[in-house]
Amino acid sequence: MLDAVVDGDNSDVAHMARSSFTSEFHFSRQVSRSTGEPPAAIRRRVMLERAAWRLQHGDGVAVVAAEEGWSSPEVFSRAFRRSYGVPPSRACDVEFRLAAPNGLHFHPPQSLWVDSANRVDGASPPDVSHLMLAHDVADTAHLIGTAGELTEDQWAEPVSPGQVILDWDGEEPSVGAVLDAIVWAKEVWLASIEGRDQPDRPRLRPAARLADDHAAVAARWTAMVSRHAEQGRLGDTVIDALCDPPESFQLYGIVAHVLTFSAHRRELARAMLARHGVLAGRGDPLDWMRRT
Template sequence: MTDPLSVPAPAGRDRLRELLDAVTDAGNTAVGDMARSSFASEFHFSRQVRRLTGESPAALRRRVMLERAAWRLQRGEAVAVVAAAEGWSSAEVFSRAFRRAYGVPPSRAADVHFRLTAPNGLHFHPPESLWLDAGPGADPSAPSVSALMLAHDVDDTACLLAAAAQLSPQQWVADVAPGQTVLEWDGPEASVGAVLGAIVWTKEVWLATIAGHDFPSRTATRPESVDAPTLAAHHDAIAARWRATIADHSAAGRLGDTVIDALCDPPESFPLHGIVAHVLTYSAHRRELARTMLAALGVSVPSGDPLSWMREI
């Protein structure tokens, strides 16, 4: 059975968040109020909330408000104050509801955890947020943090390369940041083309290291040799290899393997998981540099925030 909270919203919108905002808004004391603030009919609003959460709007609101009330009582607030603030008609009505939910009167709120049993893992989260448990039925294929960051790095680099295609040939190689050097051995990166080229080049070099191939030529990533669309096409190929290589080694449990580079003087050891961390760290730094440089050249790009990116995928 599909988790009702996993139903995707249209790109760029968090419909569940919109519905929950309407349900928990202090001014929306009735389902009709909730529906109006969510720009939906009462019937469709109720059906959406029940489909996405497994609870009616009224039941969901009541439970979340009780959880928040219990937390506030545990912090020492008076019963009458909490009852009024959470929208109960009187302290007596609130006390009866609290006892039914928690099995103890409000005066014993310290004896219970403020979370109540929920059909959807959705709870009040102090001080004014909500928390959604992944639960035992969570998708086992959900990406790890490292897999998520690998995918974000590749997608964000592609976004920046697409934006850089708006530059003129002169802007692509212009010294926007004279003297800028990220890593000494990579040389100066004063232009947008140099910074973006270095992101692609770094993955290409480490892929060769992992695979045991010859050191690759840098021509395909130098801004003097390629324009943004050409570099973007090269990036697509390198990124596909990069993600596949890391995924294969991860699945085989081999990210703990180590490459000993005898070409270094003295020789250096590079664990694969350290290589991934190195690539992601400096790619993130360069992507932010590229954003700043593109902005200086009049090209606007999205923020690159992984949270914003996740809403679009």
């Protein structure tokens, strides 16, 4: 609907509605309800913001007035002065953004921008680290589930013989080995953080068991990160005596390490699954956000 509002070919609400395959009444009601602003008002403000930006970048008043939909330069100049308090010739003296009840603005050169602090639904975007944690868990679960389509032989088949991601983890030549290593990394690091004994690494787990183990460790992992973040303790240091010699790791460094190599392994697993004829999508957080 917002595409229709700012489409240069839609000169009024009737045109906007037709291009969205809906009635004018329904279109106006939905846009107003979703944005807190009638579609005509949004279009007028966004066009004025774009006009101001173009003037600031050297376009002439007559050209901008004609191309942004005003009937004449005089009508455009009056509208500009009412909104900005200065004539178009002084566009460089003002910020091109106008006050908006929904934080919706023109964004150069041809896009829209919505300020998160002004979202009509009151929601705020997640912290990027929380987003990456959630996506890592969801994408790993997706890959393990997708790999469940493989036969037992395909799960363990060394399609990438000699493949080593981290020296201390050994070879990961199969889809199962790579996905198992993602889960194992969280299990090992959680043991260090929670003060547990170093777990014994299991043999290659079948997909069904790995899915269950992943669900369990993912819940503990995300809870641990969230708890320490809320307490302001992600800068705490673990001195791991299980290493020889002992090593020091700050919690936020551990989280970054786990996420980095999990992402690497997930993409390897995708490529390896494709060699078995199984497609698992791109693993793009943007795609995941759209679906969820």
